[in-house]
Amino acid sequence: MKQVVVFTGGGSAGHVTANLVLISKLLQEGWEIHYIGSKNGIERRLVGELEQVRYHAVATGKLRRYWSWQNLTDIFRLILGIFQAYGLLFRIKPGVVFSLGGFVSVPVVIGAGWRNIPALILEPDLHPGLANRISVRYAQTFCTTFEETKIDNKRAAAKMKFIGPVVREDLNKGTRERGLDLCGFTAEQPVLLVMGGSQGAERINRLTRAALPGLLERFQVVHICGKGKMDLSYSYYEGYKQFEFVQQELADILAMSDVIVSRAGSGAIHECLSLHKPMLLIPHSSGGSRMGQIRNAQHFWNKGYAELLLEEKMNVPAFLRSVEKVYNNRSFYEDNMRAIDTGHAAEQILELISKAGSP
Numbered sequence: 001m002k003q004v005v006v007f008t009g010g011g012s013a014g015h016v017t018a019n020l021v022l023i024s025k026l027l028q029e030g031w032e033i034h035y036i037g038s039k040n041g042i043e044r045r046l047v048g049e050l051e052q053v054r055y056h057a058v059a060t061g062k063l064r065r066y067w068s069w070q071n072l073t074d075i076f077r078l079i080l081g082i083f084q085a086y087g088l089l090f091r092i093k094p095g096v097v098f099s100l101g102g103f104v105s106v107p108v109v110i111g112a113g114w115r116n117i118p119a120l121i122l123e124p125d126l127h128p129g130l131a132n133r134i135s136v137r138y139a140q141t142f143c144t145t146f147e148e149t150k151i152d153n154k155r156a157a158a159k160m161k162f163i164g165p166v167v168r169e170d171l172n173k174g175t176r177e178r179g180l181d182l183c184g185f186t187a188e189q190p191v192l193l194v195m196g197g198s199q200g201a202e203r204i205n206r207l208t209r210a211a212l213p214g215l216l217e218r219f220q221v222v223h224i225c226g227k228g229k230m231d232l233s234y235s236y237y238e239g240y241k242q243f244e245f246v247q248q249e250l251a252d253i254l255a256m257s258d259v260i261v262s263r264a265g266s267g268a269i270h271e272c273l274s275l276h277k278p279m280l281l282i283p284h285s286s287g288g289s290r291m292g293q294i295r296n297a298q299h300f301w302n303k304g305y306a307e308l309l310l311e312e313k314m315n316v317p318a319f320l321r322s323v324e325k326v327y328n329n330r331s332f333y334e335d336n337m338r339a340i341d342t343g344h345a346a347e348q349i350l351e352l353i354s355k356a357g358s359p
């Protein structure tokens with residue numbers, strides 16, 4: 001009989017990417033795979049590309065730590081989502097549930113807990129997000145990407161297991177030549193990649209465009225702006241190439257890049273770490289779970305993998321100075337990154353899934 005697993009996680013690509021890595025490996029092993037996500041979230045689009053995975057949508061409510069009228073409707077949506085997930089889990093009868101967090105995962109992990117189905121959570125960030133902090137009491141194991149992750153609750157802390165980052169393997173296969181071709185760049189000048197997380201970052205986009213004349217004196221600039229955030233009025237700048245969002249091409253773009261300016265989402269920074277790419281991190285500074293990015297970035301700065309620029313200190317001269325600093329000291333960051341083993345997190349998680357899902 002086929003082993004059955006339900007995956008969940010979404011809201012942004014950072015809560016889906018590691019799931020896709022694990023799903024492709026489990027498909028090769030012959031598992032039956034279901035995904036529970038939201039009706040319109042990015043997870044639906046990303047998982048929808050995999051024909052062998054059955055996608056189920058449930059209602060989902062955003063969990064806010066501030067007052068908003070939407071809290072009233074969202075709490076009902078969350079409760080509805082729990083009942084929908086509970087019903088789906090009864091029909092699917094998985095041996096195990098695996099969650100990568102994000103609001104949509106909360107009803108699924110609660111539903112699994114109510115049904116006594118072992119649920120494993122993987123926390124991508126150094127500081128656990130609200131969704132995972134709520135879900136952890138219904139889970140069997142709370143895997144962490146960062147060794148230093150802490151959680152206040154004693155019962156939750158007892159479920160913690162350090163695993164390390166689950167990184168997309170396809171990103172290793174990029175080539176500099178293909179990247180240069182794609183962007184129409186030359187091999188003579190270094191390349192700076194700017195990416196604002198899976199949804200793009202308006203503030204980083206504005207800063208990059210304001211700094212373009214200065215940046216282009218030294219670099220060719222490839223800019224991943226986010227959906228609907230390209231500005232074609234800048235296309236006439238030679239050596240500047242914009243994309244909304246890239247899929248397989250990301251491997252070639254990363255291979256071609258000498259310095260990367262990025263938000264401090266866990267997925268992006270661990271991908272750059274595994275490829276030994278010097279980074280300038282500009283973490284999301286607004287409150288809520290996004291505080292997670294500041295902690296991720298500070299940690300990478302402490303380890304000597306990246307330079308850090310806080311949004312409140314962000315202006316064109318500071319940005320140009322920071323980019324220059326990372327480029328000039330690139331071998332310092334590269335050496336620090338080469339000295340660590342980003343590990344075999346995917347294999348360890350697959351073992352945990354197999355163990356939890358075995359009858």
Ligand SMILES: CC(=O)N[C@H]1[C@@H](OP(=O)(O)OP(=O)(O)OC[C@H]2O[C@@H](n3ccc(=O)[nH]c3=O)[C@H](O)[C@@H]2O)O[C@H](CO)[C@@H](O)[C@@H]1O
Nearest residue numbers: 012013014015017124197198224245246265266267268293
């Ligand atoms: C604003 C917000 O809430 N951000 C959170 C979100 O970030 P976000 O969704 O930006 O996440 P990550 O940096 O973790 O991952 C982005 C993923 O998208 C991929 N990618 C990106 C651009 C592109 O054009 N093509 C592409 O494939 C990257 O390779 C990466 O795998 O989830 C992360 C993981 O929990 C958190 O750390 C971030 O705080």
